[in-house]
Every structure is written in structure tokens, then in C-alpha cells.
């Protein structure tokens with residue numbers, strides 16, 4: 001959450017065209033407000049999307065060094081004052097920050113005793129005054145940052161610049177930060193999206209590392225201030241090019257890309273990632289305990305993973321990452337499988353740091369290469385869905401499922417994975433018009449229930465999540481068998497209930513009849529007749545095609561309601577705070 005970017009170049013660059021274009025690539029990390037500052041002392045902050053900032057910046061403004069921030073508010077409301085960069089009284093020192101300073105109250109009180117006045121309600125403002133205080137005591141910015149690191153509790157990726165100095169100072173703990181190496185200088189960013197249009201060569205900060213970057217060179221230091229050598233890495237990445245957006249929204253573009261993205265993944269699982277797949281399957285077979293950890297949509301994928309692995313005789317469980325410590329025990333014979341699109345979800349990262357102490361092994365399923373979770377893994381399979389811009393996950397979910405299918409196949413599960421891309425295309429082609437029609441009706445409803453069982457229970461939850469996050473409709477994805485133990489009391493005349501009925505499951509038919517008998521308006525997704533008919537398949541594969549219908553429905557409801565589909569309110573794509 002929150003995106004930060006910094007640019008330092010040999011020649012002057014246009015702030016609007018270079019810096020803020022880069023910041024826009026990070027907008028999915030938060031869009032409450034944004035701002036920038038340059039080493040010439042220019043700065044602007046605005047509330048709302050980055051376009052508001054663009055409207056307020058002189059097109060001719062140039063700089064050689066600048067930092068910028070897009071905010072997902074944690075401490076302090078969505079106001080211009082609370083936007084980053086934060087600065088000292090003289091407006092000569094500017095700071096952007098992603099993370100949370102946990103002991104900010106104590107630091108603030110100490111600084112107030114020194115005479116510092118705070119103008120914002122943020123935790124971040126303590127950083128700039130702390131540094132300012134140390135600099136005024138005669139310390140260098142580097143020394144001030146090292147002292148800050150020793151004093152602070154919390155998570156942070158920080159960029160700082162001084163007026164009239166062509167240098168960026170960077171410090172990182174727990175929140176992600178990377179340094180891209182370009183032809184004209186360097187770009188710092190919260191993740192590779194910040195600069196993957198300019199370079200595929202980067203250095204990834206580890207915790208407690210500090211760096212000083214000028215246009216000519218960079219230097220990294222450990223927490224004692226000793227210089228350390230870090231080697232650049234080259235990464236592969238498929239860009240989502242804004243100029244190629246021939247769809248109204250990224251969500252629908254990303255739904256429709258899936259025949260291509262799933263095919264690319266399947267090919268790679270047969271070639272480049274083949275050995276990793278085998279090694280991953282061996283880890284699964286050899287472990288004594290297996291836990292998936294994930295959040296949101298990735299958690300729904302993990303439920304399917306648990307279903308498939310249990311089916312193959314492996315005792316596999318899954319846990320919402322933020323609750324892992326309360327419900328699970330780990331030892332050195334445990335295999336942890338984190339699933340994450342971003343590879344940065346803090347709830348998952350925190351678990352990994354803890355379980356590593358117990359000696360557990362980590363094999364992850366990740367979309368973004370060199371992300372924190374991947375770098376904390378013993379082994380990692382990439383989902384190769386390419387950049388996903390819409391905050392809601394669609395194509396990355398499908399590819400997570402395909403990796404799980406491939407692993408299950410290694411364990412003995414029989415399935416035709418190669419046929420999936422064509423069947424995805426068929427599902428979209430044969431059902432899209434109908435989803436538009438039904439979306440009109442559903443857009444007028446306040447509550448929607450979705451019923452599933454076994455492999456489709458996770459899909460019921462996934463569809464419910466999309467209806468909530470995209471359409472702001474209360475939706476509940478349920479195990480069909482559990483309905484009659486209470487929730488059925490909510491069913492009245494006309495209550496919409498989406499039933500996921502693979503042809504093998506007769507019990508789903510009965511649950512559907514039970515709600516119909518109480519007046520529910522059922523919408524049936526099945527591979528055996530119904531409102532939406534998807535290609536013939538087994539239950540696990542059915543999960544993929546029924547998800548398509550659910551994602552299309554939530555997309556078209558969002559269109560009906562004229563909602564900000566790609567950037568729903570209060571959300572961010574990469575949840576890097578706890």
C-alpha cells in the first residue's frame with residue numbers, strides 16, 4: 001500500500017512526463033492522494049487520483065532529482081496536508097514513505113519537546129523532523145538515517161532528498177523497495193512496475209539496507225553504515241501497456257486475456273518451469289505437514305489447492321495469513337505454500353519471517369518476480385500472468401489454479417490441463433452476452449448469495465468477494481450444506497442465489513431446490529444445463545469456468561452501476577501493511 005518512486009538522472013527530465021508517469025504505474029498501490037518534490041525545492045500535493053496531480057503540475061517543470069508518492073491512507077485522513085512528501089519547516093528536506101511508524105507518538109512527543117511543530121496527522125511526518133533534527137546537530141543525512149533506523153519501530157521504505165543536492169537517500173525495512181538501473185540514471189520504486197518500461201535490470205533492497213544514489217553511481221550500506229556489494233538482477237516481465245487499452249477497463253481486458261496468459265503458463269510448466277514443478281511436488285510428498293497461506297482471492301486459490309491435494313492423499317490445510325499464528329503450529333517438517341499475486345502482501349510476509357525461525361520450508365506460487373515473498377522462498381513457481389492492473393485479481397487467480405492443477409497432476413490427479421485455454425475462450429464467447437443481461441437485474445439487489453461445495457465452495461467465496469469489492473453489493477459465498485443451519489432464514493421472495501452445480505454433484509441440486517422453495521431467484525452456473533452453461537469438465541476445472549462467469553457478472557454489474565471498476569473505493573492492489 002502506498003507507492004513511492006524516485007528518479008535521479010544525468011540530464012534534466014520532465015517531472016510530469018517522467019516522474020509522474022512512473023508514479024501512475026504505481027497507482028494501484030493506493031489512490032487517496034499523491035505528491036512529489038524535486039531537488040530544486042518544487043513540490044505539489046493533491047487529494048484523489050494522480051490525474052489531479054497531473055492537472056496541477058506545470059508541463060515545463062524539470063529536475064534532475066525528484067521523489068513522488070501515491071497514498072493509501074493509514075494514519076490521518078485523506079487531505080492535502082497528510083499527503084506525501086512531508087518536509088521540514090524550511091522546506092529543504094523532503095521525505096516519502098511506505099509503511100507504518102509504530103512508535104510515531106513517542107517520537108513525535110520527543111521532537112515536540114525539541115520545538116518541532118507537526119502540521120499533519122500522519123506517522124510519516126516524524127521521519128522528516130527526526131532527520132532534520134539530527135542534520136541540524138551536524139550529522140550527515142546518512143548518519144541521521146542510520147540513527148533513525150536504531151530508534152524507530154515499524155515498517156518502512158523511505159526516500160529522502162535535500163534541496164540543491166542531486167542525490168536520493170533510501171532506507172528499507174519490511175516494505176518493498178527496488179533500484180532500477182536505466183540508461184540515463186536510476187529509478188527507485190516500490191516494485192518493478194515503477195520502472196519495468198525503462199529497464200529489466202534492478203537491485204532489490206533487503207531489510208535494514210540504506211543506499212545513496214546519484215546519477216552516476218549508487219552505494220549500499222548495512223545498518224552499521226558499512227558499504228555492501230549488491231549485484232543487479234535481470235527480470236522477465238510482460239507490461240500492461242496503457243496505450244494498448246482497447247477495452248473500457250483493465251478488468252475486462254484482463255479477464256479476456258486469459259486464454260493467452262493461461263497458455264503461456266501451461267507451456268512454461270512443460271519447459272522452463274518443469275524442473276521446479278517436479279521439485280515442488282517432491283517437497284509436497286516429503287513433508288509431514290502442509291499449510292497454504294494467502295489472503296483474499298489468493299486464499300480462494302489455496303482452498304482449491306487443499307481440495308486437490310487432500311484428494312491425492314496429502315493432508316493439506318490452508319489458512320488466512322493474518323490469522324495463521326492463532327491457528328497453526330509449524331515445525332521443521334512443515335511445508336508452507338504461500339500464494340500471492342503481488343508477492344508483497346504483508347500478512348503473508350510476516351508469517352514467512354516467523355515460520356522460517358522454526359525451520360519450515362517455503363515453496364511459493366507468485367506472479368511478480370523478485371517480490372519479497374519469492375525472495376523468502378526456498379522454491380518458487382511463477383504464474384506468468386503478466387502485469388495485472390485492475391485492483392481485483394482475475395487472470396492471476398486462474399493461473400494460480402493452473403499451477404495447483406499441475407502440482408496435483410504430479411501427485412497423480414488426472415486432468416486435461418492443456419485444454420483449459422480453449423475452454424476459457426469458449427466460456428467467455430458463449431456466456432458474455434447473458435452476463436450483461438443478468439448483471440442488469442443483479443445491479444438492483446442489495447444481497448446476493450452464492451452456493452458451492454467442494455471445489456466450487458472457494459469459487460462461491462471468490463464471486464462474493466468480487467461482488468463486494470467491485471460492485472459494493474453485500475454478497476455471501478457459502479458451503480451449500482451449511483445454508484440450512486441458519487443463513488437460509490435470509491432467503492425471501494426474489495433473493496438472488498447463484499448456484500454452482502458441476503454435473504457430478506446432485507447434492508447441489510437439492511440445496512438449490514431448497515432455496516427456490518423459499519422464493520429465491522436462482523441463477524445456475526453448470527456444465528449440465530442452467531442459466532450459464534460452461535464446457536464439460538471435472539469439478540476442479542469447472543472452478544475455472546464458473547469463476548469466469550462470476551468475474552464477468554461482477555464486471556458488468558459495475559458497468560451498470562457506473563462504478564470505478566479498476567480502482568474500487570478504499571482498496572489497494574498490493575496490501576503491504578498489516
Ligand code: M6R
Pocket residue numbers: 295296297298299339340341342343344345391392393394465469573574575
Ligand atoms: O497480491 P496477493 O495475491 O497476495 O493479494 C491478496 C489479496 O489482497 C487480493 O487477492 C485481494 O483480495 C484482491 N483485491 C482480490 O480481487
